[in-house]
Each structure stands twice: as structure tokens, then as C-alpha cells.
Amino acid sequence: MSFQSYKAQKRVIEFLQTAIKQDRVAHGYLFYGPKCAYKREIAIEFAKVVNCEKGQLDPCDECPTCMQIQSGNHPDVVVIEPDGNVIKMEQIKQLQHRFRYQSAPGMTRVVILDSADRMRIETANTLLKFLEEPTSSMLAILITEQEKSIVQTVRSRCQTVRFVEPSWLELAKRWQVHGIQPPMNYVLAQCSYEFEQLEMDSDELEKIFRHVIEWSQLLVSKQSTAIVTIQEPWFQEMIQKKQVTLVLDFLMIWLRYVSRLTIRMSDENMVDFIQQGRNIAKRTTQNACAKMMEQVMITRKLVARPELSDQSLIEQLVIQLQKDAPSDWTKLGYS
Ligand SMILES: [Zn+2]
CATH class of the missing domain: 3.40.50.300 (P-loop containing nucleotide triphosphate hydrolases)
Structure with a gap:
């Protein structure tokens, strides 16, 4: 160096x-x-x-x-x-x-x-x-x-x-030096973690990110199963490992990406996720994404406080996010 x-x-x-x-x-x-x-x-x-x-x-x-x-x-x-x-x-x-x-x-x-x-x-x-x-x-x-x-x-x-x-690109390069490969190096560049904080490799991180994408589809489409996702083993593991903040950061990054796609702004570094991104972007608005991101940010500030349970915070977030999703979702034909 x-x-x-x-x-x-x-x-x-x-x-x-x-x-x-x-x-x-x-x-x-x-x-x-x-x-x-x-x-x-x-x-x-x-x-x-x-x-x-x-x-x-x-x-x-x-x-x-x-x-x-x-x-x-x-x-x-x-x-x-x-x-x-x-x-x-x-x-x-x-x-x-x-x-x-x-x-x-x-x-x-x-x-x-x-x-x-x-x-x-x-x-x-x-x-x-x-x-x-x-x-x-x-x-x-x-x-x-x-x-x-x-x-x-x-x-x-x-x-x-x-x-x-x-810049994100510069941070992405640094993550790559630590062994995190594209596209996850670019995803991590968008949140502020130190290398030592994350004991996961590229594949594990990508798995979590893809789980978050699937979860976001349920959230945005107001499917009741969105709350059940919290019980899934991957989510429970993140709660136990006290890494709920990472899940929320991933959700935030994902919503930001979707939000940009709603106005046809792409990002070549996220191209691996473009199909799923477009599927959601077609059915939501930039405004709805902004509201959801706001809720995620509020929850993000509350997690890991000893007096609050991360699990119930996430449950409340799900309820709130589903309120913010566009109400005519089902009419748009997503199910
Ligand atoms: Zn010298």
C-alpha cells in the first residue's frame, strides 16, 4: 500500500x-x-x-x-x-x-x-x-x-x-482486496462496514442479499407471508448473530436500486439483479420506495438496543412497509 x-x-x-x-x-x-x-x-x-x-x-x-x-x-x-x-x-x-x-x-x-x-x-x-x-x-x-x-x-x-x-467504486475495490467478489463488493460499498465486522464470504453475503430481494417482493406486494419470512432459518440466524442491521442495510440498498429503476436509471454494477429489480420497479413508484426507505432507516436506528427485541422491531417494520406499498398492487397483476 x-x-x-x-x-x-x-x-x-x-x-x-x-x-x-x-x-x-x-x-x-x-x-x-x-x-x-x-x-x-x-x-x-x-x-x-x-x-x-x-x-x-x-x-x-x-x-x-x-x-x-x-x-x-x-x-x-x-x-x-x-x-x-x-x-x-x-x-x-x-x-x-x-x-x-x-x-x-x-x-x-x-x-x-x-x-x-x-x-x-x-x-x-x-x-x-x-x-x-x-x-x-x-x-x-x-x-x-x-x-x-x-x-x-x-x-x-x-x-x-x-x-x-x-466513491462506491473505490470502496468496492477495497472490498475486493478483502476477497469479496462482484457484485457483493459493490453492494457492501454502499454500507459502512469494516472488514472485520463481517465474518462472511462473497457467497454467504450474496445468499443473504438474494433472500432480502425475495423478501422485498413479498413486502411490496403486501403478501401476508412477508411476516412469516422472519421465521425462516436464514432470518433467525441473522437475528441470533445480531446482524439484523446487515439485513436492513441490504433492504435499503435494494429499495434504492429499485427506486432508481422506476425512473429507468440503471446501475451496471448491479446488473446481476436487474431482472428482479425491474419486476418490482414496474409495480411500484419512486415515491413509495422513498417512504419505505424512510421506515427502514427508522428501524435501523432502533435495532441492537438492549431494551428492544430485534424480532419485534422487524415485525413492526413489515406491517409499516406493507402500509406504504402502493394500494393498487393487486390490480397491477402481481401475485
Ligand atoms: Zn521505506
Whole structure:
């Protein structure tokens, strides 16, 4: 991997490379932006490039330093993420202990704090004080989704760097690198999952997606069996594995696709599903799809809450969605 692998973040990369070129790399950076914007990956690339033995604007990926950083084994590059719910003071103390001696000459120590918003003010202040000790050649990269979720005192001591949402095509390519083949890589590109969250391969994912398509046909056609689908083994398995959100995301993606087909907008990356898409699109409207998507979104926000049962949430969703389906469906001849 190098900076070139993250084309969507071209402006971020140019900004970081300019800092290197002008020898003006700051002590602290705040990387913020959407979940799948490769903030952590680019932070690692940055750690490599400021230390790469070849001293270029892109990490060489061949020198021992680049390779050690990439594999997560470099003693001077540390990634800290919440231990449980928060980044604890204890983790910062451990870091201070680890870095109590000077680094090797010419080496910039890098601390990457993923989900830096999950850190209490006193922890953040301890960290910043440590980073700003004049003797240390250190660089901290804080990563978060919302810029404002980081307290002002911390933010003001960092250079803020905004990441943009990558395109679906770019995200699809990344899923393919993780072994997810078309068309499912493109489907997954439309929802925000990290690779580690999904323990399924392309075939398993496609099976679920096709189940969702069949389910949507029942939903839109107001067939009473739509509610029975929830009892089917695949659905029950998703409930047990606490992956109802994936089912809802798939339904959302599917409805969006159908909605576009109602106005004859196709998407070549979804061509494997076009026949079923057209069958449904013929019998619904863009407006009805929009209403259904709204309901799915509401349910999506409620799932996985401990006080609510996912199963009954989905049952309520089915009832609601069938209310929103066009009432003259049967007249249109679908059964
Ligand atoms: Zn290198």
C-alpha cells in the first residue's frame, strides 16, 4: 500500500506531502471524516513516510522501517484504540513508559489514536502535554468521525484534516482486496462496514442479499407471508448473530436500486439483479420506495438496543412497509 492507493483522499495526501516537502510536519493532526474514508490507513502511511529510509514523498514499502510499521511491529509507532469503551489514562501512562527514552536518531515517533473522541479531557491533556515535551520528536494523529467531538483545547493544538467519503467504486475495490467478489463488493460499498465486522464470504453475503430481494417482493406486494419470512432459518440466524442491521442495510440498498429503476436509471454494477429489480420497479413508484426507505432507516436506528427485541422491531417494520406499498398492487397483476 502507498498513498496512491487512496485516490479519493487526494487532497489530504497532497496536504500531508506538502508538509513533508516543506519540513513543516506538525506535532498533532486531527483526521476527521466518514467511517470508511481510510483515515487509519492513511495515518499508517504517514507514519511510514516520515520515517522511510528512502526519504521520498511516498513510503517505499521496501525498507525495514516501512515494513515494520506496516506489520504493526515498529517499536516507535503505536496505535491506541479504546480499551472497552474509552481510551484509558492507563494506556497513555503505558505509552509514556514505553517512550521514556529518546527515540533512535532521525526517527519520528508516531502515536495514532483511533476513535480519539472516546477519551476523557484529562487523558487527552496528559497525552498532549507528553507530546509537546520539547525533547520528543513525536507526532500524534487523532482519528474521529466528527471534528467537533474532540474538545476544543485538544483540537486547537492539532492541524485538522478533513477526509471525504470515497466513491462506491473505490470502496468496492477495497472490498475486493478483502476477497469479496462482484457484485457483493459493490453492494457492501454502499454500507459502512469494516472488514472485520463481517465474518462472511462473497457467497454467504450474496445468499443473504438474494433472500432480502425475495423478501422485498413479498413486502411490496403486501403478501401476508412477508411476516412469516422472519421465521425462516436464514432470518433467525441473522437475528441470533445480531446482524439484523446487515439485513436492513441490504433492504435499503435494494429499495434504492429499485427506486432508481422506476425512473429507468440503471446501475451496471448491479446488473446481476436487474431482472428482479425491474419486476418490482414496474409495480411500484419512486415515491413509495422513498417512504419505505424512510421506515427502514427508522428501524435501523432502533435495532441492537438492549431494551428492544430485534424480532419485534422487524415485525413492526413489515406491517409499516406493507402500509406504504402502493394500494393498487393487486390490480397491477402481481401475485
Ligand atoms: Zn521505506
